[in-house]
Amino acid sequence: MGRYLIRRFLFGILVLWIVSAITFLIFVKLPAGDPARRVAGRQITAERLQNVRVALGLDKPWYVQYGRFAKGLVPFPGWFLNEQAYFSYANQVPVKEEIFRRLPTTGVLAAGGAAVFLVIGIPIGIVSGIRRRSLADRAGMLFALVGVSAPVFWIAYLLLFLFWAKLGWLPGSSIPPGEGLFESVARGRFILPWITISLTYAAFYARMVRGNLIETMSEDYIRTARAKGLSERRVVFKHGLRAALTPIVTMFGMDLGYLLGGAVITETVFNLPGIGQYAIRSLFTTDFPAVMGVTLFAAIFIVVANLIIDVAYAFLDPRVRYA
Amino acid sequence: MPEPLLQVKDLKVHFPTDDGLVKAVDGVSFTIEQGETLGVVGESGSGKSVTFLTVLGLISKKEARIQGEVLFRGEDLLRAPDDVLKSIRGKSISMIFQDPMTSLHPFYKVGVQIVEAIRAHLDISKGEAMAQAVEMLRRVGISRPEERVRQYPHEFSGGMRQRAMIAMALSLNPDLLIADEPTTALDVTVQAQILDLIDRLKEEFSASVVMITHDLGVVAEHCDDIMVMYAGKPAEYGTRQEVYYDSHHPYTWGLLQSITRIDLPRTERLRPIKGLPPSLIFVPSGCPFHPRCPYVMDVCKVEVPQLVTSNGRHASACHLSLSEKERIFHNDVAVQA
Numbered sequence: 001m002g003r004y005l006i007r008r009f010l011f012g013i014l015v016l017w018i019v020s021a022i023t024f025l026i027f028v029k030l031p032a033g034d035p036a037r038r039v040a041g042r043q044i045t046a047e048r049l050q051n052v053r054v055a056l057g058l059d060k061p062w063y064v065q066y067g068r069f070a071k072g073l074v075p076f077p078g079w080f081l082n083e084q085a086y087f088s089y090a091n092q093v094p095v096k097e098e099i100f101r102r103l104p105t106t107g108v109l110a111a112g113g114a115a116v117f118l119v120i121g122i123p124i125g126i127v128s129g130i131r132r133r134s135l136a137d138r139a140g141m142l143f144a145l146v147g148v149s150a151p152v153f154w155i156a157y158l159l160l161f162l163f164w165a166k167l168g169w170l171p172g173s174s175i176p177p178g179e180g181l182f183e184s185v186a187r188g189r190f191i192l193p194w195i196t197i198s199l200t201y202a203a204f205y206a207r208m209v210r211g212n213l214i215e216t217m218s219e220d221y222i223r224t225a226r227a228k229g230l231s232e233r234r235v236v237f238k239h240g241l242r243a244a245l246t247p248i249v250t251m252f253g254m255d256l257g258y259l260l261g262g263a264v265i266t267e268t269v270f271n272l273p274g275i276g277q278y279a280i281r282s283l284f285t286t287d288f289p290a291v292m293g294v295t296l297f298a299a300i301f302i303v304v305a306n307l308i309i310d311v312a313y314a315f316l317d318p319r320v321r322y323a
Numbered sequence: 324m325p326e327p328l329l330q331v332k333d334l335k336v337h338f339p340t341d342d343g344l345v346k347a348v349d350g351v352s353f354t355i356e357q358g359e360t361l362g363v364v365g366e367s368g369s370g371k372s373v374t375f376l377t378v379l380g381l382i383s384k385k386e387a388r389i390q391g392e393v394l395f396r397g398e399d400l401l402r403a404p405d406d407v408l409k410s411i412r413g414k415s416i417s418m419i420f421q422d423p424m425t426s427l428h429p430f431y432k433v434g435v436q437i438v439e440a441i442r443a444h445l446d447i448s449k450g451e452a453m454a455q456a457v458e459m460l461r462r463v464g465i466s467r468p469e470e471r472v473r474q475y476p477h478e479f480s481g482g483m484r485q486r487a488m489i490a491m492a493l494s495l496n497p498d499l500l501i502a503d504e505p506t507t508a509l510d511v512t513v514q515a516q517i518l519d520l521i522d523r524l525k526e527e528f529s530a531s532v533v534m535i536t537h538d539l540g541v542v543a544e545h546c547d548d549i550m551v552m553y554a555g556k557p558a559e560y561g562t563r564q565e566v567y568y569d570s571h572h573p574y575t576w577g578l579l580q581s582i583t584r585i586d587l588p589r590t591e592r593l594r595p596i597k598g599l600p601p602s603l604i605f606v607p608s609g610c611p612f613h614p615r616c617p618y619v620m621d622v623c624k625v626e627v628p629q630l631v632t633s634n635g636r637h638a639s640a641c642h643l644s645l646s647e648k649e650r651i652f653h654n655d656v657a658v659q660a
Binding site for chain 2: 219220221223224225226227228229230231239242243246316317318319
């Protein structure tokens with residue numbers, strides 16, 4: 001297990017390194033024109049341009065430039081997303097500060113959304129899987145079809161139109177300045193975003209649980225369980241679900257890691273000050289230190305989530321032993 | 324005469340599918356007496372497994388049309404309510420399956436799975452049930468059972484898993500053990516061990532046994548009665564002596580001729596039965612075996628042969644006359660087989 005963990009850890013670092021290299025290429029090296037010119041603004045003098053170039057390190061060779069950003073990947077005090085490289089030009093603050101300020105909002109959105117899609121998706125999948133071809137199954141799969149087909153922004157506007165504009169049951173978009181996160185949650189400002197972000201996932205999970213359960217219920221060991229004289233309830237819940245839900249854990253970890261990296265569309269539609277919104281703004285303002293920072297931050301979440309899942313799986317499936 | 328343990332009368336199990344009605348079992352009757360071992364022989368798709376899954380109520384009535392009677396100690400299991408069936412499964416009738424690799428739940432320890440079977444029927448504590456599980460593993464010949472109960476199925480070899488399945492099946496001292504091809508997935512050496520184990524435990528637990536197999540060699544040594552099935556119907560039914568040494572059905576002859584024999588000189592090649600098992604949706608007219616039968620007559624293509632008793636319980640479903648059957652068997656089959 002120890003050796004496996006070390007190997008996985010090193011592999012995670014490799015992944016982050018590749019992500020950083022590609023991001024650097026795409027956002028700093030590939031765009032046409034001089035990055036310094038984009039940063040310097042409208043009033044350009046040759047002297048100012050040169051100052052910016054020096055400040056950004058653009059006068060240095062490409063590997064020194066990349067090294068500046070790569071240093072920010074190392075989780076070492078003063079290095080991680082360090083201000084020298086990761087400093088936003090759009091609003092003149094360190095990227096790290098901006099990300100950590102926005103992280104709680106994205107966290108609340110991701111955690112709440114994840115809870116909602118588990119609570120909706122798994123029971124629908126179970127009922128559909130057990131009562132195949134029943135009315136409940138057909139209704140569940142219709143929901144899943146709509147869920148995977150409907151675009152997130154469309155769902156978001158539909159929900160806003162219904163529950164905010166027409167019925168007035170729930171608050172609309174935006175969080176007023178000065179309102180704390182707890183207060184926002186208490187006022188229900190996250191309810192529509194949670195539903196929006198979770199529908200697609202709920203649909204996928206419902207399908208996946210249904211498929212897994214149907215497959216599991218035709219396994220030989222389920223027949224053995226029935227032949228032992230167990231009740232059907234016990235056969236389904238103890239023997240069927242145990243095997244059918246285990247792969248879901250893998251998927252859930254991945255999805256949660258992904259959501260924590262920022263939900264761009266949902267945060268944009270509901271105007272939530274999260275990481276996804278920051279990513280989009282930075283892109284529009286070609287604020288490349290911010291883009292680098294956000295991308296790497298999201299990548300770290302996914303790599304860490306993967307690592308946790310792999311370790312958790314060894315406890316869930318006794319056949320899995322890492323060496 | 325005491326009541327037979329299990330009596331099946333004209334059992335039919337038909338599955339409606341998109342392609343048509345699959346007649347998996349189409350009129351099967353037999354009886355099993357207390358302490359008797361019945362061998363059920365046939366190719367894949369002859370309906371032997373489905374017959375006994377139906378006996379245990381493991382074929383869903385939603386998926387299949389089931390007709391006939393399954394009398395266990397006089398009670399019709401096909402019409403019994405679910406909770407009666409549940410109390411019989413695993414307690415009075417238990418079953419072991421073909422593939423021990425997939426028949427145990429991969430996520431639960433072997434001991435836990437046996438304990439679960441015991442506690443489904445007996446109101447005893449987990450500790451007591453675990454002690455029984457250990458004892459059962461010891462009786463099926465697993466060494467260090469105290470440690471083995473705490474292991475997962477993947478830590479067992481194939482033969483050990485089948486032993487564990489047998490331990491689980493016998494843990495409630497059932498009246499009838501149904502073994503559905505218990506050795507097919509195992510190595511030859513392990514096969515013999517498992518069959519001997521079943522034989523020994525049958526005596527110890529005074530249980531009746533049904534041995535489902537496609538291997539006539541297996542039933543030869545271990546069964547009292549033999550039923551040969553073809554296309555969902557019994558082709559021949561009789562004692563081991565009758566089916567081996569006085570067989571009355573061309574299909575049985577074909578099976579006997581395709582057994583490898585090490586006690587005879589290797590003079591001739593094995594003679595396999597020509598053709599393939601029939602589709603269970605479009606069963607051939609008349610006798611289902613007629614397209615593959617070397618002794619086919621005109622009547623065989625039109626008329627379904629009934630299972631006719633010749634002497635005692637020996638019965639066969641074939642249009643050949645008794646004297647012809649005996650002549651052909653002794654001249655053609657017995658010599659070669």
